Amino acid sequence: MNGLRGAALAAVLAGSLVAASACGSGFDDNGSTTTQQSAGPADLKILIASSGPAETKAVQDAAAQWATTSGSKATVTPAQDIVQQLGQALAGSTPPDVFYVDAARFADYASVGALEPYAQSMPGVEAFLPNLKQSFTYQDKLYCVPKDTSTLALQINTDLWQKAGLTDADIPTSWEQLRSAAQKIKAKGITPLAIGDTRDRVGAFLVQAGGYWVSPDGKQATADSPQNVEALTYVQGLLKDGLAKYPKAMDAGWAGEAFGKGKAAMAIEGNWIKGALEADFPNIKYTVKELPAGPKGKGTLSFTQCWGIAAKSQFKQQAVAFVQSMTSADQQLAFSKAFGVMPSRQDAQATYQQQNPDDAAFVAGAQYAQGPVNAPKMDSVLADLDTGLQGLQTADPKAVLQRFDKNAKSALGG
Amino acid sequence: MPRGIRGRGIRGNERAAGWLFVAPAVMILGLFMLLPILMALFVSFTRWNGQGSPFTGSVPFAGVDNYTRLFTDDGLTRHDFMTSIRNNAYYVFMVVPIQTVLALGLALVVNKRRGFFRTAFYFPSVTSSVAISVVFLFLFANGGAINAILAVFGVRGPQWFSDPRGLVHLIVGDPPAFLVEHSVFGLTWWDWLSGPSVAMCAIITLVVWTTSGTFMVMFLAALQNVPVQLEEAGRIDGATRWQLLRHVILPQLRPTTFLVVTLGLIGTWQVFDQIYVMSQGNPAKTTLTPAFLSYRTAFRDFDYGAGAAISFVLFLIIVLLTLLQRRLTRERD
Numbered sequence: 001m002n003g004l005r006g007a008a009l010a011a012v013l014a015g016s017l018v019a020a021s022a023c024g025s026g027f028d029d030n031g032s033t034t035t036q037q038s039a040g041p042a043d044l045k046i047l048i049a050s051s052g053p054a055e056t057k058a059v060q061d062a063a064a065q066w067a068t069t070s071g072s073k074a075t076v077t078p079a080q081d082i083v084q085q086l087g088q089a090l091a092g093s094t095p096p097d098v099f100y101v102d103a104a105r106f107a108d109y110a111s112v113g114a115l116e117p118y119a120q121s122m123p124g125v126e127a128f129l130p131n132l133k134q135s136f137t138y139q140d141k142l143y144c145v146p147k148d149t150s151t152l153a154l155q156i157n158t159d160l161w162q163k164a165g166l167t168d169a170d171i172p173t174s175w176e177q178l179r180s181a182a183q184k185i186k187a188k189g190i191t192p193l194a195i196g197d198t199r200d201r202v203g204a205f206l207v208q209a210g211g212y213w214v215s216p217d218g219k220q221a222t223a224d225s226p227q228n229v230e231a232l233t234y235v236q237g238l239l240k241d242g243l244a245k246y247p248k249a250m251d252a253g254w255a256g257e258a259f260g261k262g263k264a265a266m267a268i269e270g271n272w273i274k275g276a277l278e279a280d281f282p283n284i285k286y287t288v289k290e291l292p293a294g295p296k297g298k299g300t301l302s303f304t305q306c307w308g309i310a311a312k313s314q315f316k317q318q319a320v321a322f323v324q325s326m327t328s329a330d331q332q333l334a335f336s337k338a339f340g341v342m343p344s345r346q347d348a349q350a351t352y353q354q355q356n357p358d359d360a361a362f363v364a365g366a367q368y369a370q371g372p373v374n375a376p377k378m379d380s381v382l383a384d385l386d387t388g389l390q391g392l393q394t395a396d397p398k399a400v401l402q403r404f405d406k407n408a409k410s411a412l413g414g
Numbered sequence: 415m416p417r418g419i420r421g422r423g424i425r426g427n428e429r430a431a432g433w434l435f436v437a438p439a440v441m442i443l444g445l446f447m448l449l450p451i452l453m454a455l456f457v458s459f460t461r462w463n464g465q466g467s468p469f470t471g472s473v474p475f476a477g478v479d480n481y482t483r484l485f486t487d488d489g490l491t492r493h494d495f496m497t498s499i500r501n502n503a504y505y506v507f508m509v510v511p512i513q514t515v516l517a518l519g520l521a522l523v524v525n526k527r528r529g530f531f532r533t534a535f536y537f538p539s540v541t542s543s544v545a546i547s548v549v550f551l552f553l554f555a556n557g558g559a560i561n562a563i564l565a566v567f568g569v570r571g572p573q574w575f576s577d578p579r580g581l582v583h584l585i586v587g588d589p590p591a592f593l594v595e596h597s598v599f600g601l602t603w604w605d606w607l608s609g610p611s612v613a614m615c616a617i618i619t620l621v622v623w624t625t626s627g628t629f630m631v632m633f634l635a636a637l638q639n640v641p642v643q644l645e646e647a648g649r650i651d652g653a654t655r656w657q658l659l660r661h662v663i664l665p666q667l668r669p670t671t672f673l674v675v676t677l678g679l680i681g682t683w684q685v686f687d688q689i690y691v692m693s694q695g696n697p698a699k700t701t702l703t704p705a706f707l708s709y710r711t712a713f714r715d716f717d718y719g720a721g722a723a724i725s726f727v728l729f730l731i732i733v734l735l736t737l738l739q740r741r742l743t744r745e746r747d
Contacts, residue, residue, distance in 0.1 A: 087713050091464045108716055112463040248576035248697075251556040379715050384490055387698045391578060407490040 042072040042315035047096040049082040058338035066325045101308035103135040104372040110138035111376035116309040117143045127345045135371035144306035148341035150271035151365035152300045158285045160265040164188045172292040182243035193244040194255035194264035205231040207370045208294025218375040221408035223401040232397035239393040275340045290361045302369030381407040458722035480723035496599045498702045504610035510678040516626040521633030539627040547691040554616045572612045578698030580608030611700035629674045636670035704728040
């Protein structure tokens with residue numbers, strides 16, 4: 001027994017001695033001693049959550065061009081799993097200088113002080129869409145500028161639409177019309193609508209009914225309201241009557257897949273469906289319309305990422321210059337050509353619409369879209385909400401909303 | 415030489431030499447295993463948010479808060495944790511017995527044969543668990559092979575990865591009211607008792623299929639060591655095949671059975687990659703496990719303290735269950 005204890009003690013000692021000598025430097029908290037290199041050439045590390053090779057190449061090319069004109073170095077790395085990679089880098093005090101921050105995760109990063117609020121004073125910041133800027137505002141500070149945006153719209157399979165005996169006049173612009181069109185499609189034995197079983201799709205109906213999960217400032221949970229109950233009850237009605245189905249019930253990973261395979265006549269998805277359908281289902285004929293309006297008018301959801309700059313970056317000034325160059329109107333249009341995203345600047349959006357007339361519904365949606373829940377520590381609460389929405393068909397809408405409020409209140413601390 | 419004697423014989427200085435020889439291994443184990451574990455233990459008592467080092471004064475100390483949140487506070491953290499414990503318990507109680515019996519059966523079958531079947535049964539174990547998970551996703555798709563086979567027999571297969579109802583729920587139907595009204599640790603009695611979801615059953619099938627091959631090899635090695643004389647003696651005494659298995663072979667396999675059950679218990683409580691690849695805890699959290707929850711809490715919610723606390727509770731569960739199992743198997747001796 002003595003020997004065993006001795007061995008354990010020795011192991012601890014040996015381990016800590018080696019550790020103390022080997023990683024003593026690595027564990028210093030050098031947050032306060034970060035030396036700022038205000039001017040001159042920089043060595044920027046950029047981490048992106050790329051949507052595919054097209055985006056990676058476009059960003060790499062743009063970064064290379066910026067590097068040659070500015071005399072700095074810029075290395076773009078596409079992340080496998082940006083949340084985890086950033087988490088590790090931030091924990092090790094060596095974050096990349098510039099990185100994509102998703103609007104849904106933004107508040108988590110901002111609240112722990114990982115982000116530099118550079119956008120406050122960045123020249124030309126007025127050009128960005130106001131509701132997107134709201135997505136990147138935490139405690140009244142605008143932290144970063146949106147790199148692009150996408151919104152939800154209604155995709156209609158024109159072949160199935162005609163097969164169901166419907167015409168352009170039947171394209172729904174209100175909840176009632178959506179329901180009656182869906183009933184006609186269902187009568188022909190076709191699934192009318194494919195809709196994702198998450199807050200990021202169902203939430204659009206809440207906006208159309210005049211409600212949302214949280215208050216606009218993201219400080220209060222407001223799910224349990226008559227408007228939200230009305231919205232969820234409407235969606236539940238669609239699901240119960242077989243007028244809408246979740247993708248999994250149609251053996252699809254997402255609504256776009258079900259739509260592309262011709263299993264559903266309509267889908268509610270965002271800009272990305274365009275590229276996905278082109279790549280996987282090139283023969284499908286479809287048209288994109290704005291989402292039908294609810295009792296309180298039109299509503300949709302926006303998704304966006306911003307160019308975050310690390311609070312611990314050594315080259316903040318150069319990083320801001322880099323972001324400015326990446327978000328100029330010309331560059332945004334070049335990106336949208338390369339990998340099909342919508343610009344986040346108002347001045348670039350007009351040109352974008354001229355170049356992509358088919359995307360009119362997405363562009364129109366950007367004007368009135370609601371961003372994701374913008375509050376820290378909400379990820380597991382929102383995942384729990386998604387669980388509730390997955391079972392919406394048989395659940396009590398009010399109970400789903402009350403449960404969210406209860407969980408959100410403890411997460412938001414109020 | 416007895417330990418108590420402190421004389422310095424001719425082997426007196428072997429002790430120092432011994433330490434010298436094991437020093438590299440001790441250093442490596444200490445640096446890469448013991449030290450990180452101790453660091454994680456420290457993190458589990460803090461509210462570290464993942465910014466900079468957790469070992470500075472600026473990191474708020476939480477005491478045992480991260481642990482009490484898992485057990486006493488009525489909130490989402492406890493609900494998720496208890497759900498994951500429930501799921502994993504069902505998983506363990508189904509996987510460990512089935513895979514042990516199956517592995518033993520396979521070993522008995524291939525004991526006298528060589529070649530093809532040994533390789534075939536062992537094959538799933540050498541294949542990447544991620545690749546197998548993806549294949550199973552296709553098999554268990556709503557229009558996949560499993561449901562197609564069920565359809566041949568006139569059975570309408572479930573929507574494997576979207577139906578959150580438990581097995582008991584599917585068989586019994588809607589729960590009686592008294593089970594729904596009262597709750598333990600934030601989950602109602604019905605939540606605890608409604609059984610693993612069909613999605614979890616699909617994952618259980620996958621794991622049994624992949625791991626039984628590994629354990630078959632262990633049983634096989636032990637079977638080869640059972641002396642032929644024992645078997646022959648049994649036969650001469652007039653034992654039937656079943657009696658031979660029950661009273662001669664199985665007692666000889668006891669150490670291996672203990673090993674297989676222990677390894678099975680440890681492995682099944684730590685299930686992660688199949689969950690990560692196949693379901694991410696869905697549908698309706700019925701495949702959430704403590705290992706996956708710990709990962710999600712730390713790396714998605716930036717709540718590293720709670721994430722570390724979950725993994726230490728999991729560690730304790732494994733240690734306690736292994737001790738319990740050891741005691742149970744020992745008592746029969």
